[in-house]
Amino acid sequence: MESVTPMDDAEAIARSLEGDLSAYEVLVARYSALAHRTAVLFGARDEAEDVVQEAFVKAFRHLASFRRESEFRPWLLRIVANETHNLTRARGRRAELTVRLSATAEVKAPDDPEGAAVATDRRARLLEAVRALPERERRAVLCRYFLQLSEAETAQVLGWPVGTVKSRTYRGLARLREEAGHELG
């Protein structure tokens, strides 16, 4: 996987288009974790690995339609989001956010155990509030903050105009503040 000078996306894509599967492996390895995270956050559950593989296979097949001057990351994540959507739709279930806080995520503050417990509790409540958002607002918030995408990338991944991303993010944030309590933020 590693070479002396790491290949940038543009070069890896150009070589993949010529049928160089090793170059495509570099891209897959580079974006695999983010793709997996996207699938899980959008509701793929234990089928996330299948979704991600399928998305990468599909992306390879459609690489010729990828516009060179644009970014690979949001283009790929749009495919991942669509695959996840297909899956949840075919399974007849809602795209629920099922992730949990990790066991090691407790806020550590040896000098202030009480404060640390409050902070950990606050995170759990914020996650609950994100879970309870209306789907469109939740998708905007997930892209902007949980996947750390820009507004333009979010627009591309979700297939919405940028103005829609802005307004749904804004409404989501307003609702989170409302739902998660005044001490947040």
Added chain:
Amino acid sequence: MSSDERFDDLEAELRALAGSLDVPAPPPERVAAAVRARLAEPRPARRRRERWRVARWQVARWQVVAAVLVALVAVTAATPQGRQAVTAILRYAGIELRLGGETPAPVPAPAPLPGEREVPAGEVAGQVAFPVRTLTALGEPERVTVSDGGRVVSMFWPDGIRLDQFDGRMEPFFFKRLGAPFPEETEVDGVGGFWLRGSHPLGHITRENGEAVPLRQAGPTLIWQSGEVGHRLEGAPSMARAVELAGSLR
């Protein structure tokens, strides 16, 4: 707007929360190797892995579509119950065809596509994610619109001729309800297409939850897919004329 100062702290808190989520991912090298192995497989074997897909008809599956269609027409002609409910769904070129026995009731009030707006013909290319072409046999369209965040381009000519081009890679976008007569198969530049003779309800499938929203009653339509792009050409007086116009797409 989302970086409204009032939300600075909440935004920071959300980013911190994102870092403490439990999302175990498989090792990237393993995913890369699995994807590579699938790309090296012959394609039919790959298809079988798409377990959750009910039916996704694409150009390569054309013969299967035609066979299903013939079987369907035969079944519906032979059984009385076949004339009633929706008997089959075909998905092709980003269009979902819901075939049923009775001609469905027309859509009473037409609605526009989501986010439809008119754009100057020269500025279309920058606003959509696929190559846009035009019917050279008809010259410049009177009007061009882009809808649904760049997923659909519609061009309009006199006499009710309308061409929709849309991202055919993803889930079906349009749906059509059809009773008899059933669609006829034809060819556009060597690829398969369907000619839908009668007037029929046309709708749009939202990406949010797959909800089907009625749009309007559509006239006779030719549908086909070319590369990644799905096409529907509405308003030609005959199949032969529609195929001829479609052949002038450049």
